[in-house]
Structure formats: structure tokens, C-alpha cells
Amino acid sequence: MNCVACIEYIVVALMVISAILAVEWRDLLAAAVGMAAVSLFASILFFMLQAPDVAMTEAAIGAALSGAIVIFAVKRTQRFETEEEEKPGWWVRW
Numbered sequence: 001m002n003c004v005a006c007i008e009y010i011v012v013a014l015m016v017i018s019a020i021l022a023v024e025w026r027d028l029l030a031a032a033v034g035m036a037a038v039s040l041f042a043s044i045l046f047f048m049l050q051a052p053d054v055a056m057t058e059a060a061i062g063a064a065l066s067g068a069i070v071i072f073a074v075k076r077t078q079r080f081e082t083e084e085e086e087k088p089g090w091w092v093r094w
Contacts, residue, residue: 008048015041028074036067 015038022034039062046055
């Protein structure tokens with residue numbers, strides 16, 4: 001096994017770890033950054049597989065644009081999920 005294959009395995013492992021962390025984190029902003037990290041590692045992997053056009057597209061749209069949209073959406077809402085019990089909706093009170 002050569003050094004390039006080892007680096008590819010490391011990038012894939014980092015991508016899987018970032019995906020697991022993005023799903024498991026309770027902080028929505030951190031989860032959005034984890035999602036962007038998955039796309040960034042995917043673009044690095046595409047570049048290593050000699051597909052630079054796909055790598056640039058994944059970096060621009062997957063990591064940058066999608067990550068920015070999710071971060072702006074999180075900023076406009078509550079940043080943390082609450083552990084409180086859900087209160088009944090307005091239709092229950094009728």
C-alpha cells in the first residue's frame with residue numbers, strides 16, 4: 001500500500017467522523033459546521049481522485065454555500081435545542 005492510499009483512508013475516516021459528529025451534536029451551529037466539514041473532506045477526496053472540477057463544485061456548493069445557508073438559518077432561530085417537554089399546541093386548548 002502506498003502513501004496516497006493511506007492518505008485517502010485518513011480523509012475517508014475524517015469524513016465519517018465528521019458525519020457522525022454532525023448528527024450527534026446538540027448544538028445546531030456545531031452540527032452545521034460538521035456538515036460543511038463532510039463536504040470539505042469529500043472535495044479533498046475528489047481532488048485526490050483526480051477530479052478537480054467535481055472537487056471545486058463540491059467545495060463551492062457543498063461546503064461553502066450549503067453550510068452558509070444552514071448557518072444563517074440557525075442564526076435566525078434558536079441555537080440550542082431545548083430539553084423541555086413539548087407543550088400542547090393551540091389546537092389542544094380549544
